[in-house]
Amino acid sequence: MLLINGVETAEFLNLLPSNSVQKKIANQMNLSYNEYFYADKDLLEFELKLRAEITVASRKLYDSNFSFAVFRDVSVNEEFWNITKNGGMELKQSISSFDAMQDILKNSTKYATECATAMVVVYYLALCEVYGKEIFDKSFEKITLMNWHKLNYLISEVGQMNIYPDQLIGDRLYFLNPSVSPKSPQWQGENVIDLTGNTYYGHGIGIHKAEFFVDTLNRKRSADATESAYLMQESGRPNFSKLYNNLKNNL
Amino acid sequence: MQFNVSLDNIRTQSGDIGLLRYADENTDGIISKINAQNITFRTFYTLIDFIKLNNFEHLLSYKYRLTLTICEQLDFADYDNLCKAKNIELQNIFNWIFYTGFLQTFNDKKFDKVIDFAITILICEFEDFKILPDVCRLIFKRNQNDEYTHDVLWAFLKAKDKRILKFISYYLTSNNMKDRLFAVELLEGFCDEDTPKSTKEWLLWVQDNIDFCYQTNKHYQYSTTPNTLSVSHEHKFLDKKLNSLQKDNILNEKDNAFVTKMNEFDKYKKAEISKFAGDMRASTMRAKWEKLTVDEQLESAMKNIGGEF
Numbered sequence: 003m004l005l006i007n008g009v010e011t012a013e014f015l016n017l018l019p020s021n022s023v024q025k026k027i028a029n030q031m032n033l034s035y036n037e038y039f040y041a042d043k044d045l046l047e048f049e050l051k052l053r054a055e056i057t058v059a060s061r062k063l064y065d066s067n068f069s070f071a072v073f074r075d076v077s078v079n080e081e082f083w084n085i086t087k088n089g090g091m092e093l094k095q096s097i098s099s100f101d102a103m104q105d106i107l108k109n110s111t112k113y114a115t116e117c118a119t120a121m122v123v124v125y126y127l128a129l130c131e132v133y134g135k136e137i138f139d140k141s142f143e144k145i146t147l148m149n150w151h152k153l154n155y156l157i158s159e160v161g162q163m164n165i166y167p168d169q170l171i172g173d174r175l176y177f178l179n180p181s182v183s184p185k186s187p188q189w190q191g192e193n194v195i196d197l198t199g200n201t202y203y204g205h206g207i208g209i210h211k212a213e214f215f216v217d218t219l220n221r222k223r224s225a226d227a228t229e230s231a232y233l234m235q236e237s238g239r240p241n242f243s244k245l246y247n248n249l250k251n252n253l
Numbered sequence: 254m255q256f257n258v259s260l261d262n263i264r265t266q267s268g269d270i271g272l273l274r275y276a277d278e279n280t281d282g283i284i285s286k287i288n289a290q291n292i293t294f295r296t297f298y299t300l301i302d303f304i305k306l307n308n309f310e311h312l313l314s315y316k317y318r319l320t321l322t323i324c325e326q327l328d329f330a331d332y333d334n335l336c337k338a339k340n341i342e343l344q345n346i347f348n349w350i351f352y353t354g355f356l357q358t359f360n361d362k363k364f365d366k367v368i369d370f371a372i373t374i375l376i377c378e379f380e381d382f383k384i385l386p387d388v389c390r391l392i393f394k395r396n397q398n399d400e401y402t403h404d405v406l407w408a409f410l411k412a413k414d415k416r417i418l419k420f421i422s423y424y425l426t427s428n429n430m431k432d433r434l435f436a437v438e439l440l441e442g443f444c445d446e447d448t449p450k451s452t453k454e455w456l457l458w459v460q461d462n463i464d465f466c467y468q469t470n471k472h473y474q475y476s477t478t479p480n481t482l483s484v485s486h487e488h489k490f491l492d493k494k495l496n497s498l499q500k501d502n503i504l505n506e507k508d509n510a511f512v513t514k515m516n517e518f519d520k521y522k523k524a525e526i527s528k529f530a531g532d533m534r535a536s537t538m539r540a541k542w543e544k545l546t547v548d549e550q551l552e553s554a555m556k557n558i559g560g561e562f
Binding site: 072073074086087088089116117118149150151153158161162163176178180184185186187188190191193225226238 | 327332333337370402473474476
C-alpha cells in the first residue's frame with residue numbers, strides 16, 4: 003500500500019499519466035501487501051522518475067551498439083575515457099562526466115564491457131536525465147566504471163543486494179548460474195534491470211523474460227551440471243533519498 | 254648449432270628479441286631443441302609466432318602442440334572430453350603453463366589470459382589445490398599493481414579447499430599496505446558479525462570460522478561485497494565441521510530441528526549465538542557446556558547475549 007503524507011493516494015495515482023512507467027511502479031507499491039510510506043511527495047515523485055529513467059536508459063543501451071566484452075577486452079572512446087589495467091573505464095581529466103556518459107550512447111560502437119559495469123552505466127544515464135548536465139557534472143566529477151567497485155558515494159548502494167519486501171520496476175536483479183562452466187566465468191550470472199515486472203534487460207543477453215535468461219545461462223554450464231540458473235530474491239537499488247537531497251541541495 | 258644451448262637462458266640473457274634472432278639463425282634445429290628441452294611456458298610463448306610463421310606446428314611434440322592449441326583457442330575441441338577423463342597429460346600441461354609462467358610478464362594480454370585459464374581449469378576441473386598458495390600470491394601481486402584479477406580471483410574462491418581462508422589471512426601481516434587492505438576486503442565479505450578491528454582479531458576470526466565456511470556462488474559480478482564464502486552458524490553452534498567449503502549433509506534429524514529454530518533469527522543474531530557457543534567450547538566451561546542439550550545450549554546462549562527466546 004502506498005501512503006503519502008498529506009496526499010490522497012488515489013488522487014496522486016490519478017494524476018500520473020496512464021500507461022506510464024511511473025504509474026506502473028506507483029501501482030506496484032499501492033497493490034503490495036507491504037507499506038510504502040513517503041513523508042514527502044516530492045521524494046516519491048523523484049523515485050518514480052528515476053526508476054522510470056532507469057528503464058529508459060536500459061532500452062537505449064540495448065538499442066545501441068554497446069557491446070559485451072570481458073574486462074580484459076573492454077573498449078572505450080579514448081577521447082573521453084581511459085582503460086585501467088584491471089579493465090575499468092576511467093573518466094579522463096577535465097572532461098564533462100555528462101558528455102562522457104552521453105558519448106556511450108552516441109558512439110556506442112566504440113564501447114564494450116560486461117554486464118555489471120553496464121548496469122552502472124544505466125544508473126548514470128538515468129541520472130543524466132533526472133539531474134541535467136550542470137548538476138550531473140557537479141555531482142560526478144570523477145567516474146570509474148568497473149562492476150560494483152569504485153562506485154561514486156552518491157550511488158554506492160547500487161552495489162549492495164538486499165531482500166526488500168517487493169521487487170519493483172527499475173530494480174537491479176541477478177540471475178545466478180551456480181554451475182557455470184569454468185571456461186566462461188563471465189556467465190557466472192547476469193545482472194538485469196527489471197523493466198516491467200516480468201521483462202528484464204541484461205547486457206549481453208538482451209531484453210527478455212526470466213525463462214530466456216535462465217535458458218541462456220544454463221547453456222553456459224559445465225557439461226555435467228545439474229543445478230539450473232535462477233533469479234535471486236535480492237535486489238539492488240540506489241538510495242533515492244540521498245540522490246534526491248543531492249538534487250535539492252544543488253538546485 | 255650447439256645442441257646444449259638452453260633456450261630459456263638465451264631468453265633470460267638476451268631477451269625475447271635475442272631468442273627470436275637465435276631461432277631465425279637456427280631454423281633447422283630449433284624444433285628439436287624445443288622438443289628436447291623442458292623449456293618454460295614463457296619461452297615457448299615467445300616462440301609461438303615464429304613456429305606458426307615457419308609452419309613448424311606439426312613438428313612439435315604432443316605437449317607443445319596441445320599448448321599451442323590452448324594458446325590459440327582456449328576452448329579447443331577435445332577439451333571437455335580430456336577434462337572429464339581427468340587426463341593427466343592435460344593436467345601436467347596446465348601445471349607447466351602455470352608454474353613456469355605465472356610470475357613472468359609478457360607485453361600481451363593474451364599471455365595472462367592463458368595463465369588465468371590454466372589456473373581456472375586446474376582448480377575447477379582437476380581440483381588441483383596444491384597451486385592455491387601460488388595463485389593467492391599471484392592475485393596479491395597483481396592487486397599491488399592494480400592489474401587484472403577478476404577471473405583468477407573467481408577461480409581461487411571457487412576452490413573447494415578451506416585453506417583459501419588461511420592463504421588470504423597470511424596477507425593480513427604483509428609489509429605492504431595494499432596487501433593488508435585487500436586481505437581485509439576479501440575476508441569482510443565472509444563475515445556476518447561486527448567485523449574484527451585488528452589483524453589479531455581477524456586471525457582469530459579465521460581460526461574460529463574456517464571449519465564452518467561454505468561457498469555461496471556469489472562473486473564480484475553480483476555485488477560490491479559479495480559473501481563469496483559464508484559461515485554456517487548452525488554447524489558452528491553444533492561444532493560440526495564442514496570438510497570442503499560445501500554445506501555437507503552431516504546433520505542428523507535432531508540437528509535439523511535445531512536448524513529450524515535457528516532460522517527464526519537473522520544472520521547477525523545467528524552469528525552472535527554461534528560465537529557464544531564457540532567461546533564456551535574454548536573456555537574452561539567446555540565440559541559443563543557439552544553436558545547441556547542443544548535446546549539448553551541455545552537458551553543459555555540467548556540469555557547471555559541478551560536476546561529473547
